[in-house]
Amino acid sequence: MENTNNVTEFILLGLSQNRKIRNLCFLLFLFCYVAIWLGNSLIIISITCSQLLDQPMYFFLNYLALSDLCYTSTVTPKLVTDLLLEMSTISYMSCMAQLFAMHFFGGIEILILTVMAYDRYVAICKPLHYALIMSRQSCNTMVTACCVGAFLHSFVQCLLIIHLPFCGPNELDHYFCDVYPLLKLACTDTYRVGILVVANSGMMGLVTFVVLMLSYCLILYTVRVYPAESRSKALSTCTSHITVVVVFFVPVLFVYIRPATTFPEDKVFALFYTIIAPMFNPLIYTLRNAEMKNTMRKVWCSKPCLTARQII
Numbered sequence: 001m002e003n004t005n006n007v008t009e010f011i012l013l014g015l016s017q018n019r020k021i022r023n024l025c026f027l028l029f030l031f032c033y034v035a036i037w038l039g040n041s042l043i044i045i046s047i048t049c050s051q052l053l054d055q056p057m058y059f060f061l062n063y064l065a066l067s068d069l070c071y072t073s074t075v076t077p078k079l080v081t082d083l084l085l086e087m088s089t090i091s092y093m094s095c096m097a098q099l100f101a102m103h104f105f106g107g108i109e110i111l112i113l114t115v116m117a118y119d120r121y122v123a124i125c126k127p128l129h130y131a132l133i134m135s136r137q138s139c140n141t142m143v144t145a146c147c148v149g150a151f152l153h154s155f156v157q158c159l160l161i162i163h164l165p166f167c168g169p170n171e172l173d174h175y176f177c178d179v180y181p182l183l184k185l186a187c188t189d190t191y192r193v194g195i196l197v198v199a200n201s202g203m204m205g206l207v208t209f210v211v212l213m214l215s216y217c218l219i220l221y222t223v224r225v226y227p228a229e230s231r232s233k234a235l236s237t238c239t240s241h242i243t244v245v246v247v248f249f250v251p252v253l254f255v256y257i258r259p260a261t262t263f264p265e266d267k268v269f270a271l272f273y274t275i276i277a278p279m280f281n282p283l284i285y286t287l288r289n290a291e292m293k294n295t296m297r298k299v300w301c302s303k304p305c306l307t308a309r310q311i312i
Helices: 017-048 056-073 078-081 092-125 127-133 135-163 181-183 193-221 228-256 264-286 290-301
Strands: 010-013 086-089
Touching: 010 092, 017 056, 017 078, 017 264, 017 290, 056 078, 056 086, 056 092, 056 135, 056 264, 078 086, 086 092, 092 127, 092 181, 092 193, 092 228, 135 181, 135 193, 181 193, 193 228, 228 264, 264 290
Parallel strands: none
Antiparallel strands: 010 086
């Protein structure tokens, strides 16, 4: 199949063509993006400037906050800017770059959440072996594996799209470049590519979601015999993690687990995993976590952090 591209840029139709709705969305998503940066930066600085960095759970939370910032920054700034324009466009190469970056950082987030669930499983179900299993070397290896896995996922995703011919039309019914809207514009049969996309993105999301739920079921089964105080602490931590997982994964599964079709609702569901989840993650992990709140008070209410901790 010859890759003949007559399309050099795509027109992003965005969330709405109504000017009043666009102005409202501009204010809303600008506020969300500022909140995402404030919340996640607060977590990163608080963990880096405290002893929490030595604990695997907060070591991973630090990387989750960083991946949230990178992930939402691939989409949200352009969305906010485009809401002020009469017509928003994106070049073909920028579209492919956005597609790669979004799936790369999104893949890191999914895998980091999985590693965090494994960390809680080991801490609660195998407490005597926790220090050995979750050593700093093991944690670094897991983070590296998350990045490699996310890169492979994103690379395959882009490889499936970049060889498709686009010869018009070039109106992308979305507010960012994603796989299914691009498949809809390709001027060739994309059935097989759609199956591969489902196998790549859909199954990745489904398998990790099932693994996450199974790990938390094992944790809940284990803590049933714990004393009331210990059980309450374990349940509080797991509830925070499960809330993050549900807010992020349910929209992802709705969009990617089905065959290669697009629905108008996709754009609304995409807001949850590109903007809403990164904004609420800091709140979920701090408001329900007494240790995190105490650390933030010490870091921000005492002398400023003068030296950054080196991540080992």
